[in-house]
Amino acid sequence: MTGKRTMEKYLLTWIFVLLAGLGTLGAQVRPDQLVFPTLRFTPPDPQAFQVSFAGGSHGYLMEDHSLPMVDLVAVIPYGTVCDPKDKAGLAQLLQLSLVKGGTSKRDGTALEERLDFLGATLGLRIDARTSTLSLSVLSKDLAEGLEIFFDLLRHPAFRPESIAIAKGRMIEELKRANDAPKPVLEREYARLLYGDHPLAWQPDRKTVDSLTATDLQRTVTRYFVPQGIVFAGAGDFRKAELVRLINQGLAGWQGSRPAPLALTATFSPVSPGVYFIQKKINQGYVNMGHLGIREDDPDYYAVMVMNFILGGGSFTSRITTKVRSDEGLAYNTGSKFTTSWGFPGLFAGYVQTKSSTVGYAISLIRQEFERIRNEPVSDGEMTTAINYFLESFPEQFTTPARTMTQFATFDALGRPLDYFKNYAAGIGKVDKARVQQVARKYIDPEKLAILVVGDWEGCNQASGKYPHPLEDFGTVHHLELTDPMNP
Amino acid sequence: MKRSLPFSIPLFLLGTMAVTAAGNPAQRDIRPAVRRETLDNGMRILMLVKPGVPRVVSHIYYRVGSINERPGITGLAHLHEHMMFKGTRTMGVTDFAEDDALNRKIDALMDQVYRERFWKTQGDLARADQLEREAAELMKEEKRYIVKDHLWETLMRNGGTGLNASTGNEVTGYYVTLPANKVELQMALEADRMQNAYYREFYSEKDVVMEERRLSENSPGALFEEQVNSVFYAASPYSWDVIGWMDDLRKVTRADLAEFHQRYYVPNNAVAVYVGDFDPDKLLALARKHFGSIPKGADVEPIRTGEPAQGCEKRVDGRGPAPTSVTLMFHTPPAGAQDVAALDLLGEILSGETGRLYKYLVKGRDLTARANARNEAMMYAGSFQVTASPKTQKGVTPEQLEAALWEELDRVKQTDVGEDELTRVKNRTEAMITRRLQQPAFLASMLGRSEIARGWDALFRDLDEMKRVTAADVRRVAGKYLVRDNVTVAVYHREMDK
Numbered sequence: 001m002t003g004k005r006t007m008e009k010y011l012l013t014w015i016f017v018l019l020a021g022l023g024t025l026g027a028q029v030r031p032d033q034l035v036f037p038t039l040r041f042t043p044p045d046p047q048a049f050q051v052s053f054a055g056g057s058h059g060y061l062m063e064d065h066s067l068p069m070v071d072l073v074a075v076i077p078y079g080t081v082c083d084p085k086d087k088a089g090l091a092q093l094l095q096l097s098l099v100k101g102g103t104s105k106r107d108g109t110a111l112e113e114r115l116d117f118l119g120a121t122l123g124l125r126i127d128a129r130t131s132t133l134s135l136s137v138l139s140k141d142l143a144e145g146l147e148i149f150f151d152l153l154r155h156p157a158f159r160p161e162s163i164a165i166a167k168g169r170m171i172e173e174l175k176r177a178n179d180a181p182k183p184v185l186e187r188e189y190a191r192l193l194y195g196d197h198p199l200a201w202q203p204d205r206k207t208v209d210s211l212t213a214t215d216l217q218r219t220v221t222r223y224f225v226p227q228g229i230v231f232a233g234a235g236d237f238r239k240a241e242l243v244r245l246i247n248q249g250l251a252g253w254q255g256s257r258p259a260p261l262a263l264t265a266t267f268s269p270v271s272p273g274v275y276f277i278q279k280k281i282n283q284g285y286v287n288m289g290h291l292g293i294r295e296d297d298p299d300y301y302a303v304m305v306m307n308f309i310l311g312g313g314s315f316t317s318r319i320t321t322k323v324r325s326d327e328g329l330a331y332n333t334g335s336k337f338t339t340s341w342g343f344p345g346l347f348a349g350y351v352q353t354k355s356s357t358v359g360y361a362i363s364l365i366r367q368e369f370e371r372i373r374n375e376p377v378s379d380g381e382m383t384t385a386i387n388y389f390l391e392s393f394p395e396q397f398t399t400p401a402r403t404m405t406q407f408a409t410f411d412a413l414g415r416p417l418d419y420f421k422n423y424a425a426g427i428g429k430v431d432k433a434r435v436q437q438v439a440r441k442y443i444d445p446e447k448l449a450i451l452v453v454g455d456w457e458g459c460n461q462a463s464g465k466y467p468h469p470l471e472d473f474g475t476v477h478h479l480e481l482t483d484p485m486n487p
Numbered sequence: 488m489k490r491s492l493p494f495s496i497p498l499f500l501l502g503t504m505a506v507t508a509a510g511n512p513a514q515r516d517i518r519p520a521v522r523r524e525t526l527d528n529g530m531r532i533l534m535l536v537k538p539g540v541p542r543v544v545s546h547i548y549y550r551v552g553s554i555n556e557r558p559g560i561t562g563l564a565h566l567h568e569h570m571m572f573k574g575t576r577t578m579g580v581t582d583f584a585e586d587d588a589l590n591r592k593i594d595a596l597m598d599q600v601y602r603e604r605f606w607k608t609q610g611d612l613a614r615a616d617q618l619e620r621e622a623a624e625l626m627k628e629e630k631r632y633i634v635k636d637h638l639w640e641t642l643m644r645n646g647g648t649g650l651n652a653s654t655g656n657e658v659t660g661y662y663v664t665l666p667a668n669k670v671e672l673q674m675a676l677e678a679d680r681m682q683n684a685y686y687r688e689f690y691s692e693k694d695v696v697m698e699e700r701r702l703s704e705n706s707p708g709a710l711f712e713e714q715v716n717s718v719f720y721a722a723s724p725y726s727w728d729v730i731g732w733m734d735d736l737r738k739v740t741r742a743d744l745a746e747f748h749q750r751y752y753v754p755n756n757a758v759a760v761y762v763g764d765f766d767p768d769k770l771l772a773l774a775r776k777h778f779g780s781i782p783k784g785a786d787v788e789p790i791r792t793g794e795p796a797q798g799c800e801k802r803v804d805g806r807g808p809a810p811t812s813v814t815l816m817f818h819t820p821p822a823g824a825q826d827v828a829a830l831d832l833l834g835e836i837l838s839g840e841t842g843r844l845y846k847y848l849v850k851g852r853d854l855t856a857r858a859n860a861r862n863e864a865m866m867y868a869g870s871f872q873v874t875a876s877p878k879t880q881k882g883v884t885p886e887q888l889e890a891a892l893w894e895e896l897d898r899v900k901q902t903d904v905g906e907d908e909l910t911r912v913k914n915r916t917e918a919m920i921t922r923r924l925q926q927p928a929f930l931a932s933m934l935g936r937s938e939i940a941r942g943w944d945a946l947f948r949d950l951d952e953m954k955r956v957t958a959a960d961v962r963r964v965a966g967k968y969l970v971r972d973n974v975t976v977a978v979y980h981r982e983m984d985k
Binding site: 113 | 537572638672702849856876
C-alpha cells in the first residue's frame with residue numbers, strides 16, 4: 001500500500017454525523033446545556049503504517065506534506081534501568097555525550113555545526129526502558145540528515161573532551177540536586193518505595209567519576225543493534241524513498257539482539273508512617289502512598305478512571321476540590337498513579353502547602369482515600385470521567401510524528417499494539433462497582449508511607465483551625481538528606 | 488492556571504526568527520493560510536484550518552497582564568485569571584439571587600476586616616478576627632449554592648484537553664482543545680465569563696494564589712531574580728513579577744477585580760484563535776452568535792511609562808541556595824523596533840552548543856559548564872541577557888567569569904562575526920520556527936500573541952527583517968547596547984542554610 005492511500009484511509013475514518021438544528025437553540029441556553037452533533041472517531045491502525053527494513057528491523061512511517069520537515073526516530077531498547085548500580089549515571093552520560101562525541105569520521109564540533117547549518121536537530125533522550133534518537137530536518141536535506149543519523153547510531157566516537165564536558169555538567173547537577181524541594185521529594189519517594197533497585201538508583205560523585213568511554217562503547221555495542229531498534233518517521237517524504245534511504249543507512253549493519261531485561265519485580269515492604277526530610281522552607285512538600293500497578297494489569301482502565309475521580313482529574317477531582325478549591329490550602333494537590341510498562345509504578349496523593357497546614361492537608365487527602373474505598377462514586381462523577389477519557393482520546397494522534405513515535409515505542413517495549421483499537425471498549429467497560437473494587441485493591445490507607453520535605457518545627461505544629469501534627473500519622477522517621485556529591 | 492508563561496520558549500522564538508541570506512530557505516513559504524475577521528464590536532477571530540484529527544485548538548487572548556497593574560494591585564491580572572474559573576452569574580451557581588445576597592454580606596464584613604487590619608496603624612485585630620469568623624460562617628453557608636468548578640468540569644466532560652490559562656506581563660490567555668463538533672462550547676463559556684464574571688469564592692482563591700507565590704519563593708534563587716528584575720526596571724511596570732507582591736495579594740479586593748475586568752475584558756481587547764479541523768464559515772457564524780452581541784468597551788490606553796535611559800551601571804549582589812551565577816542585563820528596544828533582529832541574532836551567535844560562549848568559555852577556558860545569551864523584545868521594552876555559572880569546584884570566581892563575559896562582548900564589538908556564524912544561526916532559527924508550526928497548540932498561541940502585539944503576521948515580517956541583517960549590523964548593535972552605562976550586573980553566591 002502506498003503512503004498516500006494510507007493517509008487517505010486514515011482521514012476518511014473521521015465521520016461526522018450532523019444532527020440538524022440541535023446546536024443552534026440560541027444564546028439563552030446555559031453553556032453546559034448545549035447539545036452537539038455526534039462525532040465518531042476510529043483511531044489509526046498501527047499495522048497500516050508498519051514497514052520492514054533490511055537486516056530485520058522495522059518501523060512506522062506516515063507521509064505528511066503540510067510543512068517541509070521530516071522527523072525520524074529510532075527507539076532503542078536501552079534505558080536507565082539497564083545500568084549497574086556502580087555505574088549509575090551512565091545513561092545520562094550517554095545522553096549528554098553521544099552527539100558531542102562525534103563519529104569516527106566527524107568530530108563533535110563539526111557534527112553540531114553541520115546540523116546547525118542545516119537547521120536540523122539531533123538528540124538522544126533516555127527513559128527508564130527505552131532510548132530515543134530523534135532527528136528533525138528540512139525535507140530538502142533529508143538524505144544528508146539520514147546519513148548523519150545512521151553514522152551516529154552506528155559509529156559514535158565518544159571523544160575524551162566531550163566526556164569531560166558532559167561529566168562536568170553532571171557534577172554541576174549533582175551539586176544542585178538538593179536545592180529545590182520538588183526533585184528531592186520525587187527522588188526520595190522512589191527510593192523509599194522501590195528500595196535498593198535499578199528503578200531508584202541515583203548517580204553520585206563516585207559513580208560519575210568512574211564512568212569511562214569504554215562503558216559508553218560497551219553500552220552502544222550491546223544495545224544499538226538493528227534487530228532491536230524500531231524506527232518511526234513522519235513528514236514531507238515519499239514513503240518508498242525514505243525506505244530506500246533507511247535501508248541504505250542500515251546496510252551491512254550486524255549485531256545480535258540484546259537479551260530481554262530481567263528486573264526483580266519484588267520490592268521489600270515499607271513500614272507505614274511519616275518519613276521526614278528537613279529543609280528550611282516555608283511549605284511542606286508531601287507524597288503519600290505506596291506501590292501502584294503495572295500498565296499491563298487488567299485493572300489498568302478501572303484504575304485510571306478511579307484516579308481521575310480521586311485526584312487525577314484536576315479541578316473535577318475530589319482531592320483538588322477539597323484541598324485547593326474549598327480550603328485554599330494549596331496550588332498543587334491531587335493524586336497520581338505513575339504507570340510504566342513492565343514494572344509497577346508508584347501511587348501518591350500529593351500536596352504542597354504552607355508549613356502550618358501540612359498535617360491538616362494530609363488528613364484531608366487520607367479522608368478521600370477512605371471515601372473512594374467505602375462509598376460508590378456518583379453517577380455524575382462517572383459520566384465526567386468516562387466521557388473525558390473517550391472524547392479526549394483522539395488528542396494522542398494530533399501530529400503524525402507523535403502518532404508514529406508512539407507506535408514505535410509501544411512496539412519496542414513489547415506492548416500490544418491493539419491497545420489503540422481496544423481503548424474505547426476498555427474504558428467503556430468500567431462502572432461504579434469496578435471503581436470501588438480497584439480503589440479497595442490499590443489504595444491501602446493502613447500502609448501509607450507519608451514523605452514530607454519541609455521544616456519540621458513548622459510542619460509538626462497544629463492549631464485549632466488546622467489540626468493534626470505529623471505525629472498523628474504514625475511513627476515519624478527522620479531521614480537524612482543524602483548529598484549526592486558526598487554520599 | 489499557571490502564572491508563569493508556559494510558552495516562554497516559543498515567545499523567545501518570536502523574537503529570534505531568521506531567514507537565510509544565502510540559499511538555504513525552506514522549500515516553500517511556511518506562512519499559514521490564516522483567515523482573520525473582525526466583529527462589529529472590535530473582537531478579532533483568527534482561523535486556521537488543519538485537516539486531520541477531528542479536534543480544534545480553541546484559545547482566547549486578552550491584551551492585559553501585569554504591566555497593566557500599579558503599586559497596590561500587583562498580582563491582580565493573575566489573580567483575576569484564577570477567578571475567571573470560579574463561576575459567573577450563570578455558571579457555577581444554583582440560585583444566583585441568594586448567592587449574591589450572601590456575597591454582599593461577606594464583602595461588607597471583609598471590608599471591615601481589611602479596614603481594621605490594613606487601614607489603621609492601631610486597628611482592633613480581635614474585632615477583625617471576630618468579623619472574619621462571621622464571614623467564614625457565611626462562606627460555608629454559600630457552599631450550598633455553589634456548583635464546584637462548573638466551567639472546568641463542563642469542558643472536561645466534553646473531552647477538553649490542554650485546559651489551562653496563563654498570565655504574563657502583557658497577555659492573558661485561556662486555552663482548551665475540543666472535539667471538532669464542540670467548539671461552540673468554548674465560545675459560549677468564554678462569552679459568558681466575558682460578560683457575566685462574578686468572582687465567587689474570592690477569599691479562598693486568594694489563599695491559593697498566596698500558596699502559589701510561596702511555591703515560587705521556594706524555588707532556589709527566585710526571590711533574588713525578582714529583586715534583580717525590580718532593579719533593572721526603574722520606571723517601567725515590567726519591574727514587578729506577574730505573581731505580585733505578597734502585601735498586595737493580602738489587601739486586594741473583589742471591587743478591584745470588577746474594575747479591572749470592566750476595563751480589560753472587553754471584546755475590542757480580545758482575540759479568539761481556532762486551529763484544527765473545521766469549516767471556517769460555520770465557525771465564524773457561531774463566533775458571531777456568541778461574541779458578536781457583547782457590547783464594545785472603552786478603548787484601552789497603551790502603557791504610558793517607558794523605561795528611561797539608565798546612564799549608570801547597576802549592580803546587585805545576593806546569596807542563597809541556588810548555584811553561583813553571573814548575569815549581565817542590558818536594556819534593548821521593544822519588538823518591532825529597528826535593531827531588534829540584529830540583537831536577536833547576536834544572542835543566538837553567543838548561545839547554544841555551537842555558540843561563542845560555549846566555544847570560548849566552556850570548551851576553551853573551562854570557566855563554566857553552561858553559558859547563555861538572548862535578546863527578548865517585548866511590547867514596550869526589551870532586554871539582552873548574558874548568564875553563566877562559574878566552575879567553583881575549579882576555583883573560578885564570579886569576578887573572573889564576569890571579566891571573561893565582557894571580553895566576549897568586546898570581541899563582537901571589535902570584529903565582525905563570521906558569515907558562516909551568521910548563516911548558521913539564521914538557518915537554525917528559521918528551521919526551529921518551521922518545526923514549531925507542526926504543533927497546533929503552539930501555532931494557536933503564536934498567532935494569538937502575535938496578533939495581540941503587532942498583527943498575526945508580525946512573526947513573518949520579522950523573518951523578512953532578519954534576512955537583511957549583516958555582520959556589520961550585529962557589530963553596530965553590540966557597540967550601541969552592550970555597554971557599561973546600560974547594564975545591570977547580578978552576582979549570586981551559593982550559600983546553603985540547613
